[in-house]
Amino acid sequence: MSDIDQIVRENLNAVREEIENSCTAISRDPSEVKLVAVTKYAKPEWVRSLYRLHRVFGENRPQQLAERAPQFDNAEWHLIGQLQRNKTRSAVSHASVIHSIDSLRLLRRVIQVGSDLQKKPVLLLQVNVTGEATKSGFAPDELESLWPEILALVPANQLGGLMTMAAASDDPESARPAFAGLRILREQLVSNPLSVEHGCQLPELSMGMSGDFPVAVAEGATMVRVGSRLFEGLE
Ligand SMILES: *Cc1c(COP(=O)(O)O)cnc(C)c1O
Numbered sequence: 001m002s003d004i005d006q007i008v009r010e011n012l013n014a015v016r017e018e019i020e021n022s023c024t025a026i027s028r029d030p031s032e033v034k035l036v037a038v039t040k041y042a043k044p045e046w047v048r049s050l051y052r053l054h055r056v057f058g059e060n061r062p063q064q065l066a067e068r069a070p071q072f073d074n075a076e077w078h079l080i081g082q083l084q085r086n087k088t089r090s091a092v093s094h095a096s097v098i099h100s101i102d103s104l105r106l107l108r109r110v111i112q113v114g115s116d117l118q119k120k121p122v123l124l125l126q127v128n129v130t131g132e133a134t135k136s137g138f139a140p141d142e143l144e145s146l147w148p149e150i151l152a153l154v155p156a157n158q159l160g161g162l163m164t165m166a167a168a169s170d171d172p173e174s175a176r177p178a179f180a181g182l183r184i185l186r187e188q189l190v191s192n193p194l195s196v197e198h199g200c201q202l203p204e205l206s207m208g209m210s211g212d213f214p215v216a217v218a219e220g221a222t223m224v225r226v227g228s229r230l231f232e233g234l235e
Contacts, residue, residue: 002049004045004046004049004234005049005052007232007233007234008046008049008050008053008230008231008234009053011229011230011231011232011233012037012050012053012054012230014229015035015213015226015229015230016035018213018214019033019035019213019214019217019224021214022213022214022215022217022218023217025218026218028217032222033217033221033222033223033224034056034222034223034224035054035056035224035226036056036057036058036078036080036206036223036224036225036226037050037054037056037057037058037226037227037230038057038058038059038060038080038209038225038226038227038230039057039058039059039068039227040058040059040060040061040064040081040227041227041228041231042227042230042231043234044068046231046234047068047072050230051072051075055072055074055075055076056075056076056078057072057075057076057077057078058077058078058079058080058099058225058227059077059078059079059080059081060079060080060081060082061081062079062083062084062087062090062091062094063087063090065077065079065090065091065094065095066090066093066094069094069095070094076096076097077094077095077096078095078096078097078098078099078223078225079091079094079095079097079098079099079100080099080100080163080206080225081100082100082102082136083098083100083101083102083106083110085105085106085109088106088109088110088113089113089117091110091121092110092113092114092117092119092121093117093119095121096121096122097121097122097123097124097160097223098110098121098122098123098124099124099126099163099206099223099225100124100126100136100163101123101124101125101126102125102126102136102137102138103138104146104149104150104153107123107125107150107153107154108153110123111153111154120155120158121158122158122160122204123154123158123159123160124160124161124162124163124204124206125137125138125143125150125159125161125162125163126138126162126163126164126165127139127140127143127162127163127164127182127185128164129164129166129178129181129182129185130166130167130178132167135165137163137164137165140181140185143185143189144188144189144192147189147192147194147195148194151194151195151198151200156198156199156200156201157199159200159202160202160203160204161186161202161203161204161205161206161222162182162185162186162189162202162204162205162206163205163206163207163223164178164179164181164182164206164207165207165209166178166179166207166209166212166216168211169211169212170211172211172212172214172215173215175208175211175212175215175216176215176218176219178207179207179208179212179215179216179219179220179221180219182205182207182219183205183219183220186202186205189202190202203222204222204223205220205221205222205223206221206222206223206224206225207219207221207223207224208221208224208225208226209224209225209226209227210226210227210228210229213226
């Protein structure tokens with residue numbers, strides 16, 4: 001085993017263990033939480049090393065996603081970063097999940113391109129729970145008012161759930177209100193009679209990054225997007 005393999009293995013095991021511990025503490029089944037390994041800053045050889053142990057990856061730029069996804073058989077690639085409308089084709093071609101649907105306009109475009117390309121990536125709606133001006137995403141009340149339109153546009157089985165990013169901080173606990181807010185918003189949307197009528201259950205909550213994923217898991221995350229922790233110690 002090379003040094004890279006060993007470091008990646010140790011980091012991955014540590015992250016998996018923290019997810020498990022977080023689940024155990026609240027009697028959740030760890031298999032409910034998918035680890036999306038964010039490779040945006042990872043060198044190709046680090047990704048190859050991780051690929052021997054793990055098969056779910058996230059990229060934040062459609063171009064790097066399009067370059068990398070075809071190089072790895074039997075892996076699942078997620079787009080987690082902001083998507084410009086003119087990059088929609090490559091995102092829809094290569095991503096099994098798009099976490100960053102942040103406007104109705106983008107949603108319409110992704111559905112249109114998906115039908116052209118005969119692809120149906122799972123779509124997550126990005127929510128700006130903290131209301132920071134620099135963050136993209138739907139405001140929670142905006143999402144509630146757009147809900148009828150969204151349900152009419154997206155097949156229920158393609159609408160995977162919600163995604164958020166907490167404010168950057170050294171204290172993981174400071175992210176908890178944002179994560180809890182996303183969980184509560186999901187519950188509200190799911191209990192909307194229209195959601196029931198459409199069979200829309202929003203199973204996924206994508207939240208938690210290297211600095212705060214254990215808190216996100218405690219608040220109900222079903223997908224955590226972890227990058228730097230997995231490649232710590234490499235250069
Ligand atoms: C980079 C990125 C992550 C992972 O961040 P780390 O702090 O490196 O774990 C998660 N989500 C999004 C949207 C990102 O852009």
